Amino acid sequence: MSFQSPASFAQFHSQGRHASYVRSMRSPGGILDLLEVQRPAGDMSRPAVPDIVLMVDLSGCSRVKGDLGGGRFDLATRRGTLALAAPDFATTVINEDSHRLRSLAFPLAQWQSALDEAAEGRFSFETSCIYGRVFDSAALRSAFRNLWSLCEDEGAPSRLLARAAGCEIFAELCRMGGAPFAPAKGGLAPWAERRCLELMQARLSEDIGLDELAAEAQLSSFHFARMFKKSIGVPPRVHLTRLRIERACELLERTDLSVTEIALEVGYSSNQVLARVFQRLRQMSPTDYRRAVRDPSRVYPAS
Structure with missing residues (x-):
């Protein structure tokens, strides 16, 4: 039976029976998609999509059989195991147990130039030793975890965060995959x-x-x-966050703008987002900060 291939990994998971497996999905304007999926035991194969898909197993599975584009495998996975599915390849995946995955899907059209730059123009899916494979990497797990944590604070990742995180991840993938990779030698002029x-x-x-x-x-x-x-x-996204919180502090000190108005003024979608980021960096809420700087004689515990 023939079918039309989905336009993206995220589209595939938002349609049909697979939609019920999705626990969360975030997408910043087509740069990358973040999904968390609770998959049942059984056949979880999918048609080809034009995305590079990096997955981390959050629970482990006693047996997984399939082909992600790098040859057939039959193995057990553990919590934290990573897998990388090649683009434009109809994957085969059969799970013995239900398990939970987080996935990053990178549209190849958006990221081909970054791959070429990371590998000095010599990147190839055919020669990479990790594409279509199951593998381990503490660095990639950390990048994945940090990106997900930031999105839990701020919602859908900004374009700056999405692109910067992707560049960091692709640099590590190219290095692990055996592509020539030269570290940065100098900073900006x-x-x-x-x-x-x-x-x-x-x-x-x-x-x-x-x-x-x-x-x-x-x-x-x-x-x-x-x-x-x-x-x-620090990366660009970290510096931008610092600038935003510094500006928020100035506005809290010198104006009577509401926290919601200040959030919008410094680039956050709501007062709740500003509050989460502010709490993480300043160990108090914006409201408590405003009270503290306007009446230093009173002590306010961290919220």
């Missing part, structure tokens, strides 16, 4: 650093993209992300 920092400050309320910052520095997104961290000491 002083003029490029100044212009990018000014742009971030001027557009705090917007969903600024890594591509826009990279264009300001006349660099590709992949190289810009690495060189920015070399210069500033």
Whole structure:
């Protein structure tokens, strides 16, 4: 029986019987999709999709058989096991147990240039030793966990977060896959650093993209992300968060704007999002911060 292939990994999981397995899904404008899926035992095969899909097993499975594009396998998985499914390949997966997965799906059209840059133009799915395989990587588990945690705080990832996280993950995938990979040797030129920092400050309320910052520095997104961290000491998304919280503090101190108005002013979708990020970085709520700075004689415990 013939069928039309879905346009993306996320689309496949939002339709038919697989939709009932999805526990959460977040997507930042087609850059990457984050899904958590509770899969029952049985046949979980899917048609080909034009996405590179990185999965982490959250529970383990006593036996999984299939083919993700790198040859057939028959093995047990444990919690934290990673798997990478090749794009444009109809995967076969049969689980002996129900289990829970988190997946990152990268549309190949969005990420091909980053792969080429990471591997100096010599990337190939055919020669990569981890594509279509089940494997382990503490670095990738950590990147996955950090991205998911940020999304739990802030909702759907910003374009800056999505692109920067993807560049970090692809750099590690290329390194593990045997592609030539050169570490960043230097940071941004002083003029490029100044212009990018000014742009971030001027557009705090917007969903600024890594591509826009990279264009300001006349660099590709992949190289810009690495060189920015070399210069500033933290990734672009971390620096932007710091700028936003610093500006929020100024507004809480000097204005009578509501927390909701301040959240929108510094680029967050709601007062709840601002409160979560503020609490994480300042160990108190925005409201308690405002009270503390306006009446220093009173002590407010961390909320």
